Amino acid sequence: MTGSSPEGLPELPGPELHATLSPRPRELIRDYVRFCGGDPSSYKHTVPPHLWPQWGFPLAAKTLEQIPYPLFKVLNGGCRVEVNGTLANDEPLEVSARLVSIDENERRAVLEQQVVTGTAANPRAIVATMYAIVPLGGGGGRRSGQAKPQPDRVPLEADELARWKLAPDAGLAFAMLTGDFNPVHWLAPYARAFGFRNTILHGFASMAMAWERLVRSRYGGSPTAIHSFDVKFTKPLILPAKVGLYLQSTDPGDSSGEPAPDRVWVAAAPGASPYLAGSVRGARSSARS
Structure with missing residues (x-):
């Protein structure tokens, strides 16, 4: 919804909030990568694009201060990151955030927020759009006799690019690196109170891990090869875990030369329902085919 909003909601798109931040510590970048x-x-000279939650979350949170929803229930639905340039690691970061829209029905509200990060040379280097889902507890379930939707699954023919182990404390480690200390990611009793067997990994951690493995396995080690990464966080990744990165390539780009996106999943195995599902677009000329 945009323009005139229902009672209790602000006018949308909301105001753009801005902050100038000091360069990120190089030790933080090293440990995070x-x-x-x-x-x-x-x-050595740039900031990973997927580190944006570390500085973007605090400003993004301020865009929700007047929202009349139970934000303690908020779920991370997904994110799109567009890379338009590099962020030098020795320059101040110019960051802006705004609440773009709200899509509400009786069951949930989806909050679309955008965080833009740049420098003096590249004012819109990284554009991140995230989708927060707030359950509202209303009706709208399946009608009598309506079939239960089947979960998406990783195609059996998808290529496995990498596998890795996630330690029980991976959520705490990511929290210490990014400042996102939601207890569901590092405090087991809290996670169990919300119905999980144990702590769950941040969606943005799954995205960042997939990003770096794509850089290594698909794009020849080039950290600037990825142009955009668009993902949905489809189910909680309960820790500890063993997961893989799966890719299904698409046809080459059109006559404009823009590469077509590849489909990407993070999952336990081919044929399994994924924790992350999305698409990545990058410079295939530097990629392994």
Whole structure:
């Protein structure tokens, strides 16, 4: 919904909030990239695009201060990251955030937020659009006799690019690196109170780990090869776990030269329902085919 909003909701799109932040510590970048499975030497002069939640979350949270929803129930539905340029690691970050729209029905509200990060040379280097889902507890379930929708599954023919183990404390490690200390990611009793067997990994951690493994396995180690990464977080990734990165390539791009996106999943195995499902678009000229 945009323009005139229902009672209790602000006018949308909302105001753009802005902050100028100091350069990220190089030790943070090194430890974060290593946690994500990447090569820290690839980021000697730049900041990983997928690190944006570390500085973007606090400003994005301020865009929700007047929203009359139970935000303690919020779920991370997905994210799209567009890479328009690089972020130098020795320059201040210019960050803006706004609440773009709200899509509400009797069951849930989907909050679309956008965080833009740049520098003086690249003011819109990283554009991240995230979708937060707030359950509202209304009706709207399946009608009598209506078939239960089948979950999406990783195609059996998808290529496995990588496998890795996730430690029981992976959620705490990501929280310490990014500042996202939601207890469901690092405190087991809290996670169990919400119906999970144990702590669950941040969706953005899954995205970042997939990103770095795509860089290594699909794009020849080039940290600037990915142009966009668009994902949905489809089910909780309960820790500890063993997961794989799966890819299904698409036809080459059109006559404009723009590469077509590949389909990507993070899952336990081919044929399994994924934790993350999405598409990635990158410079295939530097990729392994």
